Amino acid sequence: MTKVSMTVNGKAVSADVDPRTLLVHFIRDNLRLTGTHVGCDTSQCGACVVHVDGQAVKSCTTLAVTVDGSSVTTIEGLAQGGKLHPMQEAFRENHGLQCGFCTPGMIMSAVDIVNRKGAGLDEATIRHELEGNICRCTGYHNIVKAIGDGAAAMGGQKAAAE
Amino acid sequence: MTDQGIGAPVRRKEDFRFITGQGRYVDDINRPGQAHAYFLRSPHAHAKIKSIDLSAANAAPGVVAIFTGDDIAADKVGGLICGWAIFNKDGSPMRAGPHPALAQGKVRYVGDHVAVVIADTLAQARDAAELINVDYDVLPAVADMAAARKAGAVAVHDEAPNNQFYDWELGDKAGTDAAFAKAKHVTRLDIVNNRLIPNAMEPRAAVGEYDQGTDGLTLYTTSQNPHVARLVLSAFIGLAPEHKFRVIAPDVGGGFGSKIFIYAEETVCVWAARKVNRPVKWTADRTESFLSDAHGRDHVTHAELATDENGKITALRVSTKANMGAYLSTFASSVPTYLYAPLLSGQYNIPAIYAEVEAVYTNTAPVDAYRGAGRPEATFVVERLIEVAARELGKDPAEFRRANFVTQFPHQTPVIMAYDVGDYDASLTKAQQMHDVAGFAARKAASASKGKLRGLGYSAYIEACGIAPSAAVGSLGAGVGLWESAEVRVNPIGTVEILTGSHSHGQGHETTFAQLVSSRLGIPIDNVSIVHGDTDKVQMGMGTYGSRSGAVGMAAISKALDKIEAKAKKVASHVLEASEGDIEFKDGKFTVKGTDKAADFGSIALQAYIAHKFNGQELEPGLKESAFWDPTNFTFPAGVHICELEIDPATGVVTIERWTAVDDFGNVINPLIVEGQVHGGIAQGVGQALLEGAVYDADGQLITASYMDYTMPRAQDLPSYNVGMTITPCPSNPLGIKGCGEAGAIASPPAVINAITNALGHENITMPATPEKVWRAAQSSSHKQAAE
Numbered sequence: 001m002t003k004v005s006m007t008v009n010g011k012a013v014s015a016d017v018d019p020r021t022l023l024v025h026f027i028r029d030n031l032r033l034t035g036t037h038v039g040c041d042t043s044q045c046g047a048c049v050v051h052v053d054g055q056a057v058k059s060c061t062t063l064a065v066t067v068d069g070s071s072v073t074t075i076e077g078l079a080q081g082g083k084l085h086p087m088q089e090a091f092r093e094n095h096g097l098q099c100g101f102c103t104p105g106m107i108m109s110a111v112d113i114v115n116r117k118g119a120g121l122d123e124a125t126i127r128h129e130l131e132g133n134i135c136r137c138t139g140y141h142n143i144v145k146a147i148g149d150g151a152a153a154m155g156g157q158k159a160a161a162e
Numbered sequence: 163m164t165d166q167g168i169g170a171p172v173r174r175k176e177d178f179r180f181i182t183g184q185g186r187y188v189d190d191i192n193r194p195g196q197a198h199a200y201f202l203r204s205p206h207a208h209a210k211i212k213s214i215d216l217s218a219a220n221a222a223p224g225v226v227a228i229f230t231g232d233d234i235a236a237d238k239v240g241g242l243i244c245g246w247a248i249f250n251k252d253g254s255p256m257r258a259g260p261h262p263a264l265a266q267g268k269v270r271y272v273g274d275h276v277a278v279v280i281a282d283t284l285a286q287a288r289d290a291a292e293l294i295n296v297d298y299d300v301l302p303a304v305a306d307m308a309a310a311r312k313a314g315a316v317a318v319h320d321e322a323p324n325n326q327f328y329d330w331e332l333g334d335k336a337g338t339d340a341a342f343a344k345a346k347h348v349t350r351l352d353i354v355n356n357r358l359i360p361n362a363m364e365p366r367a368a369v370g371e372y373d374q375g376t377d378g379l380t381l382y383t384t385s386q387n388p389h390v391a392r393l394v395l396s397a398f399i400g401l402a403p404e405h406k407f408r409v410i411a412p413d414v415g416g417g418f419g420s421k422i423f424i425y426a427e428e429t430v431c432v433w434a435a436r437k438v439n440r441p442v443k444w445t446a447d448r449t450e451s452f453l454s455d456a457h458g459r460d461h462v463t464h465a466e467l468a469t470d471e472n473g474k475i476t477a478l479r480v481s482t483k484a485n486m487g488a489y490l491s492t493f494a495s496s497v498p499t500y501l502y503a504p505l506l507s508g509q510y511n512i513p514a515i516y517a518e519v520e521a522v523y524t525n526t527a528p529v530d531a532y533r534g535a536g537r538p539e540a541t542f543v544v545e546r547l548i549e550v551a552a553r554e555l556g557k558d559p560a561e562f563r564r565a566n567f568v569t570q571f572p573h574q575t576p577v578i579m580a581y582d583v584g585d586y587d588a589s590l591t592k593a594q595q596m597h598d599v600a601g602f603a604a605r606k607a608a609s610a611s612k613g614k615l616r617g618l619g620y621s622a623y624i625e626a627c628g629i630a631p632s633a634a635v636g637s638l639g640a641g642v643g644l645w646e647s648a649e650v651r652v653n654p655i656g657t658v659e660i661l662t663g664s665h666s667h668g669q670g671h672e673t674t675f676a677q678l679v680s681s682r683l684g685i686p687i688d689n690v691s692i693v694h695g696d697t698d699k700v701q702m703g704m705g706t707y708g709s710r711s712g713a714v715g716m717a718a719i720s721k722a723l724d725k726i727e728a729k730a731k732k733v734a735s736h737v738l739e740a741s742e743g744d745i746e747f748k749d750g751k752f753t754v755k756g757t758d759k760a761a762d763f764g765s766i767a768l769q770a771y772i773a774h775k776f777n778g779q780e781l782e783p784g785l786k787e788s789a790f791w792d793p794t795n796f797t798f799p800a801g802v803h804i805c806e807l808e809i810d811p812a813t814g815v816v817t818i819e820r821w822t823a824v825d826d827f828g829n830v831i832n833p834l835i836v837e838g839q840v841h842g843g844i845a846q847g848v849g850q851a852l853l854e855g856a857v858y859d860a861d862g863q864l865i866t867a868s869y870m871d872y873t874m875p876r877a878q879d880l881p882s883y884n885v886g887m888t889i890t891p892c893p894s895n896p897l898g899i900k901g902c903g904e905a906g907a908i909a910s911p912p913a914v915i916n917a918i919t920n921a922l923g924h925e926n927i928t929m930p931a932t933p934e935k936v937w938r939a940a941q942s943s944s945h946k947q948a949a950e
Contacts (some may be wrong), residue, residue: 017502018285020285029192034183034186034187034189034190034642035182035183035184035185035186036183037363037364037415038189038365038445038447039363039364039365040448040449040868040869041447041448042448042868042869042870044868044869044870044874045363045448045869045874047363067602073181074183075181075182076182076183076184078182079182083324084182085183088181088182088251088464091177091181092174092178092181093173095173095174095837095838096833097177097180098179098416098668098669098670098838098842099362099363099364099413099414099415099416099667099668100176100179100180100181100185100397100415100668101185101187101362101363101364101415101416102363102414102415103180103181104180104181104183105817107181113607125881126877127878127880128325128878130876130877130878131876131877131878133877134363134869134874134876135363136361136362136363136416136418136842136846136874137363137668137838137842138418138838138841138842139841139842139843139844139845139846139875139880139881139883139906140841140845140876140877140880141838141841141880141883142838142841142934143877144877144882162233
């Protein structure tokens with residue numbers, strides 16, 4: 001067993017884990033944060049995306065021990081002070097989800113896209129950047145709309161703060 | 163309240179939990195003391211099991227128990243069933259082989275279940291499984307239908323010596339042959355409907371639990387129909403009687419048909435939970451999903467269309483081979499028969515139709531219903547044939563369709579179905595306008611100037627949903643009735659719980675069903691909760707598939723609401739001191755005709771429970787009603803999709819430039835949700851047409867068993883969709899609904915292939931039309947064009 005410590009959604013956590021424990025299983029099984037999902041085990045579908053030190057990471061192919069000391073944000077940590085993140089709002093407003101299974105990873109990736117690419121995203125950029133996230137329900141139409149709207153809202157929020 | 167009622171694009175009530183990571187799927191459920199199951203699967207497509215040595219595995223750390231087919235047999239656990247009886251042309255029954263939950267003596271496909279290891283942790287179960295020593299006698303495998311039907315081929319099941327599971331027919335053979343003999347023109351087409359793997363994003367999962375104190379079993383499972391699962395596991399597989407068996411399907415992450423069926427894994431988990439007296443949990447990894455979820459489609463068809471001198475269709479003749487895989491999944495037998503051939507008339511007036519279908523066992527995963535189930539296969543045959551016939555006859559494909567549309571309703575086809583209502587001309591015209599078909603020639607010229615080939619393809623589909631009148635499907639061989647049940651519980655403060663046998667796994671029932679209640683009772687949707695997916699809560703149900711939750715599930719709720727209204731009027735007559743016949747109910751208010759006396763719904767609900775204003779012997783206290791709805795007919799959603807695409811002849815890459823869908827789903831409860839269903843359906847159909855295909859090698863190894871090998875449609879592969887509607891309300895249910903869940907997947911593949919063949923100028927392309935295939939086809943097109 002190996003000791004692993006990190007900050008998850010602002011809370012310090014540590015545990016003794018089997019060294020082969022994947023980050024997604026640490027989050028789901030040890031912390032019981034089940035919003036992060038396993039869809040494919042091969043880094044393809046993106047249902048497991050979380051943020052590690054501010055960057056999107058596929059937690060199904062990341063060993064928990066490799067993020068020791070890091071700060072991790074999961075879908076449960078995205079809403080702040082009881083208020084939904086603008087990207088969460090945009091997914092609901094645009095009917096950007098159906099079964100909801102890919103949704104947490106989609107939203108975490110979407111926030112990361114805006115963080116990297118800025119708030120003014122065109123459709124082609126969004127579709128290209130979603131390469132690592134698979135949805136079987138929506139045909140992506142409303143996800144693409146949601147990310148465009150969510151990006152604009154994030155941009156507005158940032159501008160207001162500055 | 164109209165802003166939340168029927169027809170309003172209400173944002174979904176269920177979304178909050180999903181966007182905040184608080185959905186509760188089966189894999190999120192952990193029970194105290196639970197152990198983990200891992201299935202040892204066959205690495206061979208076909209082999210005899212000579213022996214299984216468990217000694218090393220049993221001694222491995224954390225192992226609780228290991229079970230094989232012998233243990234299943236010793237406990238007399240019944241085999242998995244196929245619930246629809248099909249009869250051969252000669253009247254004899256289909257030739258079904260056994261389907262044990264764990265293999266007994268023989269494995270028949272790669273992924274077949276050989277043993278289950280139950281251990282304290284999943285890692286320990288996996289590690290122990292590696293220590294199991296199975297001695298196989300490997301047999302030759304038949305990996306596709308051609309190999310399976312070859313003379314002398316090895317039999318997958320002794321019951322079907324030449325691998326023919328059934329040989330079935332529908333329609334008037336002599337009449338159809340006679341029409342062909344008189345035809346002015348005959349169009350012939352060989353068609354492969356490629357095999358697909360459903361790939362709901364949530365892998366299948368199960369947690370079985372046994373309560374020794376009550377001798378009760380509980381199964382948490384990724385199911386579209388928990389009551390059907392309980393019925394099968396109780397009555398046929400024999401694990402426990404229904405009153406001691408609870409099946410819960412909580413949030414389910416997509417189904418598309420693949421979660422209708424009762425599989426080996428959940429059967430074994432719940433059986434083993436009693437054996438080891440601990441909860442037993444299993445979750446598929448993605449490769450297990452590829453290997454063992456029921457696959458879809460996989461037809462090989464020869465089809466012929468006869469036309470007369472006026473360009474009128476006179477007959478259709480179809481011969482199809484359908485792959486069943488190695489075992490019969492729950493509804494496998496019905497998909498290429500009664501869900502397929504009765505749709506072969508399409509939107510067209512075809513006087514004579516004959517279809518024959520041969521179902522074939524192969525050493526591959528079982529094949530069953532996948533989004534559309536038989537109807538996409540039928541639509542692909544009809545819409546490709548119509549398109550090619552129009553081209554051969556030198557007619558505009560849209561006008562050729564229009565000239566042959568059914569225009570009088572009701573319309574009895576030669577293949578069972580009685581179309582009740584529709585306006586096919588209206589949806590074609592609207593689609594052409596929305597798409598700007600008139601501007602296609604200019605767009606094609608612009609593409610040509612860039613060295614690109616541009617094509618436009620139509621698909622005018624019809625499907626049969628709302629399955630189905632129980633007596634009708636019973637006469638066709640179904641083992642179950644296909645009604646739906648609902649219960650409406652009004653609480654004393656006027657809030658409402660709807661218990662439904664439908665199951666939502668992405669469809670948004672918590673919103674749309676609440677919209678119906680809001681419209682009927684005049685209360686906000688937040689005052690309505692929808693309860694589903696638990697056999698201990700909901701009395702009975704048939705579940706969600708075949709686009710039936712609106713047309714059948716909501717019809718049952720509507721019927722129960724009728725009873726609520728009638729009972730509430732009785733209560734109101736006492737409260738308002740008027741005769742029952744004078745009570746009117748509208749917009750959530752009870753009034754007395756011709757007076758200003760009024761009471762709102764909530765106050766009448768309270769009075770129903772207080773029971774002070776009436777004699778409890780003459781009128782029962784309380785406000786709770788239930789209903790079963792058995793449909794009187796199938797429903798017939800129909801529409802027109804137009805695909806316009808551009809091909810780069812240098813690379814073979816196909817880019818969809820414009821997609822227009824005009825669908826007639828009857829009345830619409832929530833346009834936002836309906837459009838979302840259309841989008842998702844189109845994406846799956848485009849996936850079939852351009853990207854997806856299950857590939858087995860000649861030895862029966864699945865080559866496409868991960869997302870690195872099986873091409874799922876991603877955001878970049880797909881366009882935005884232009885979705886419109888026409889409405890002819892369905893006359894056979896109280897809400898006028900037809901169903902919208904499968905239409906996109908049914909309509910879209912022929913639209914894509916018709917567009918590609920239109921661009922290429924020849925018909926030589928098969929699905930999936932990958933860049934390599936399209937590049938090769940484009941080369942022969944350009945040679946052809948150069949030679950001309």
